Amino acid sequence: MARVKRGVTAHAKHKKVYKATKGHYGRRRNTIRIAKQSMEKAMQYAYRDRKNKKRTFRALWIQRLNAAVRPFGLNYSKFIDGLAKAGVTVDRKVLSEIAIAEPAAFAAIVEKVKAALPQQKAAA
Known part of the structure; x- marks a missing residue:
């Protein structure tokens, strides 16, 4: 069975995270582990605040x-x-x-x- 190289997929996933964390400060923007955490928290705030905006x-x-x-x-x-x-x-x-x-x-x-x-x- 042939070896599957996943560099392209991983790079695409990372790019998506980096795009979402554009504008964040320091390593929250450019280190994948921390950027992913930062993005998830930001998305939680966005979800919550879409409800609060109506209020x-x-x-x-x-x-x-x-x-x-x-x-x-x-x-x-x-x-x-x-x-x-x-x-x-x-x-x-x-x-x-x-x-x-x-x-x-x-x-x-x-x-x-x-x-x-x-x-x-x-x-x-």
Whole structure:
């Protein structure tokens, strides 16, 4: 049986690791054992942070909406409650974009929400 030389395969595998660790510091970039560990850890962080990114952006949209509805005498939770009662099915991402880019349109949405909410009694 003929001898199989695996230099080409090994080199290709190493190249893939080195490409993934481009930009890492020191031996984490150019020594295969350490580069492989570095790459695996980086991929774990990337997987985790793809999930966290969604969480972070949702929190940002909520903060923006809360800040946008305060001048209208509402807070975020009342605004979301009013949206549901008014039958407005626009998500938080789009609402925050509207609040920034189209203040007049956002004001119209807020008025619709206020109309759907039960009126508060005035403090005596």
